[in-house]
Amino acid sequence: MxxxxxxxxxxxxxxxxxxxxxxxxxxxxxxxxxxxxxxxxxxxxxxxxxxxxxxxxxxxxxxxxxxxxxxxxxxxxxEVDEYLLPVFLAWIGSGSHVLDGEDLPDHGEFIDRYCGHWDSFTQYAHQLAEDICLLADAPEHIIRYFNWSSWADDLEHDYTVLDASERGVYIFRDH
Structure with missing residues (x-):
């Protein structure tokens, strides 16, 4: 690419x-x-x-x-890697960015908060659930009734989700 x-x-x-x-x-x-x-x-x-x-x-x-x-x-x-510059600019444009001591967008906070480029927030939420073993020890009858849509909707309140320049979304943790 x-x-x-x-x-x-x-x-x-x-x-x-x-x-x-x-x-x-x-x-x-x-x-x-x-x-x-x-x-x-x-x-x-x-x-x-x-x-x-x-x-x-x-x-x-x-x-x-x-x-x-x-x-x-x-x-x-x-100072931002060229491939991350469009993402960094989107983060700044969203107003959810954090400033450093010189009133410039903080590179470290950007890297810490950036969760990647995904097709959708739902896709990110499913991968996160797998990564943190959300339902790893839950019985099958519980897993079957787990409301993935509601869980992803609730989770999204802790993130900034921005339309990506080509397709999909950029996702940032808010804190």
Whole structure:
């Protein structure tokens, strides 16, 4: 299975020009957003000093931000294995993510809480029941009447279940 490369990008604009009614800016790779100088945008020396990220791709942010904030987040995303990046972005987008000490999504919590990519939560619940030997010592007449659907529905309250980018769901433990 090939993994599509996700490269965060930002459109950095000159705030002075924007406030004067002109759009002066360009797209850059987000990891280097904090290295862009006003002269780069203008193509010459300028007295304009303040730059701002007005648009972005593949960054889990809402609204605008500084180039420094965008670069910090993009470099943080670079630390995630490429095949897990779409899952990490989905977790952040869900709002159920946990922040680290620098107010960035916590990689360790992500790994600890991620339960995998499944066809459905029900499939995950059945595998979990098998893994924890839920009914291993139960008599057959009890197993026969066990309500798998109700058990899976109750269990799902302790998880975040997100639609996966292609098919199925991503599952995360909530605590």
């Amino acid at each position: 090939s993994v599509a490369t996700i490269t965060p990008a930002v459109w950095i604009g000159c705030l002075s020009c924007y406030n004067a009614g002109a759009l002066t800016g360009a797209w850059f790779e987000a990891t280097t957003a904090d290295e862009i100088a006003p002269q780069t945008l203008h193509g010459h020396q300028t007295s304009h000093e303040e730059l701002w990220v007005f648009d972005y791709e593949h960054l889990p942010i809402d609204g605008e931000c500084s180039p420094h904030e965008a670069a910090k987040l993009a470099r943080h995303l670079d």
